[in-house]
Amino acid sequence: MNAMSVILAMLPEHALLAGLCALILVEVAGGRGRTGLAVAFVAVAAATCAALALWFGGYAVAPFRGHFSISPQTEIAKAVILALALPVLLLSRDEFRDARFPLLLLSSLYGACLLVSSDSFLTLFLGLELMSLPVYVLVLLALQRVESAEAGLKYLILGGAATATFLMGASLLFGSSGTLSLAAFADALASPSPMTQAAVAMILCAFFLKAAVFPFHTWAPDAYEGASVPVTAYMATIIKAAVVLAVVRLFGKAEVTPQLAGLVALLPLVSIAWGNVAAIRQTSFRRMIAYSSIAHAGYLFFALLGAAGGRFQAVAFYVLAYGVMNLLAFSALPTGGDDAARDRIDNLKGLFRRRPFAAIVIGLAMLSLAGIPPLPGFVAKFLVFRNVMAAGHTWYAVLGLVGSYLGIYFYLRIIQYMFMSPDGAGVEDERPRRLAFGATLLCLVPVALLVLFPGWILGKF
């Protein structure tokens, strides 16, 4: 460890930390909420640029050997995560007026960055908790409805259970291998000993819980519904992205053997089917997105079946496409009325007649999430299934694709509501939201790039 590499390699993290300090200073100095938001936005943008610069420079150093290292891969992952946080910040303006949201968001992002750069179970744990703890508060921060408290508590308890499971698994692994290095996990995957197998299962379960994979998904619909729009957007995109990217790091170069494939594929497959089917009956938009995200967590974990070399590319590209499209949908949602009324899917009825641009944007997002070409969601899904099939798991890929078919209906239903239904009852006046519109535009740029030049972007991962 030398000072120079610590300063340089952790530049994105430092930017976030500087942002945090500045936010606290602004808060102490009694600055207005808008200043706080601007500071946070600048900090995240700077961190994104730093990550991109490090990636572009091709740096690969380990400032804390065995615990924390960077490589072009980790930096592009961080860049994706941080860039996705920018629209989230813009969205938050409508819900949160003070500096609490950006403060918590920045610390959570710090954890996410740590997570995708970690080399040992210690830093992994640190990152995981640093990322999760602020989110428990964020869910409660909305507290516009009674259910928010319940949802927050549910999330906290299940998140705690995940932490405990993770720690148990990590200590079992430490007991059998004598090391805290993440490489121990990849070795353990191939090991026949029951103790390491139990450790692998526990660690995987913890990540399944964090990413809301069936049957560990039950917290997600409540938490998503109870939280506010920006927090839901954050949980659905960035938390999920960071968790799955961490799992890819955990799997490292380990190949999924046919014996293991059943285990790795089973829960994601069920998750795809269950998420897509359960989403059909929802009446709350955020609850529907929660089930959709359960299905998408399935696709993401499905990507682990692919060959080790292509996993990172598949997951990172998927996370980018999925995140951008989700944020696009959230940024264009109609406002007006209280949170519970706004959240009803019925509220989208006749949206095209009221706000054509918003309806088209949400429609694009839904089609992309459903995997209709040529939208980014299709290319991402294609990549995942191509890798899975190339690794020889043909039937799993077919089942996964059939599962993804189940999802088409409920996405189309949203489009049907927006374009084909008469106005929903009790639609109130909608105030213009300039920042949210900015978020829409911010998301449309990568969408256009992903549609027109998918090959170019794929080459970057």
Add this chain to the structure above:
Amino acid sequence: MSDAAILNLVLWLPVAGMALVWALPESRPDKVRWATFWVMVLQFVLTVWLYLRFDAEQPGLQFATRLPWIPDWGVSYLIGLDGFNVLLVLLTAFLGPLVVAGSFSAITREVKLFHAMVFLIQFAMLGTFVAQDLFLFYLFWELMLVPMFLIIGIWGGERRIYATLKFVLYTAFGSILMLAAMIYLVWTLKTTTGVNSFAFADLYGVRLPVDAQTWLFAAFALSFAIKVPVVPLHTWLPDAHVEAPTAGSAILAGVLLKMGTYGFMKLGFPLFPEAAKLATPVVMSLAVISIVYGACLALVQTDIKKIIAYSSISHLGYVMLGLASLDLIGIQGAVIQMVSHGLTAAGLFMMIGMIYERCHTRDLAAYGGLAKILPLYSVFFMLLTLGAIGLPTTSGFTGEFLSLMGAFRAAWAAWEAGVSWPLWLVGLAVTGVVLGALYMLWFAQRFLFGKLKAPHLPIVDLTAREVAILGAIVIAMFALGLFPDEPMKKTELAARQYQQLVETGGSAFASVR
């Protein structure tokens, strides 16, 4: 400008048209309509130029453009014309302006969105035909669902939501299995030959074991058969046709259904020749069942739109029969039949739309003796009816006759080799011609002749705009019926290539590039 550039222009013109329409104000619907119309006309003119420039003597792709798009996967932007698609592209571009003109008075709300969607579907259909790369083909193939979903769902009839969801969910199911098969196919190509490509020409060279071929053929065939549609996968079609607005029905019947048969011709059979040959009895039987069953269903309908909808199922059965016969005449007949059905079905659907705009009912029992008050309408209706039943000198005759003749020749050869079932099937298919004449003439008789009956009188006869639309279709129909030589020559080499591909299993096809 080179011809390849013109082909690109033809393909991308609808996208420019969408932008143009979007820039116009919603408060001036006529401007939107005329702008769309003229862009479509321009597209048609350019397509005619390409058609004339198309060299029938030259095998393989013409006016091709190839640009790498996703190099990691071997996906390229590869488009071009060949004997398979040249007529279908012409048909699509021909129907485009007519469909727009036919909707001038029918579409009164969300005019901008409607025309944008017509452009989008035009883009998707042309793209599906000209794509010579499987990935690109799939992209356009799926993209088609979106505008059709909206066209039926927004401007459709009473049960439009049900119909449009049924249409999309049906078609998407086929597509998802095709996607799986496609990934497998391309991966096999890469691992066995080291060629990382989605280009059709390269994929024709994949040598697969028969059992893998069977699975993949099943997946592709399911997707195409839903689109055609082949009985028993046809149940989405009557609903979609009946609920769709006139433009939607005309596009569906005119072009969309041909994607299925085109898919069989371009991909299904040539990519998996052994499996396709094994499946020939099934394909031929289903084709004949479609012919006869579709005709029988059309016979008993009381909704005038449903009669034409079911007749489409019957008519596309001939196409499938001609394709499965692997006889040169039969294949060319199938192509002509595709175009012919595109003309007559689109024309008839537009005529039904015209009467519906005047009387607001599709119940056949409500009409009768229209010939007395609508002479012009009746003349055009009879002409299109005669085209649909395949009266000599119309395109329907050329298409049906050649398809059946090809099938008969193949069946006769099989008979001489000691296999008798094909001959029985072809014999059964011929009864479809009789049934076809029966239901169409009976329909025309009840509709146009007899005692005058209409939901309300007076009804005005065709306007100049409507006469122009129908006139164009009827002229095209007779042109194709009287002078089928020229278009058939343009498809001949492609038909030979198709035949050779399926019979020899790909090896002779390095030259299809």
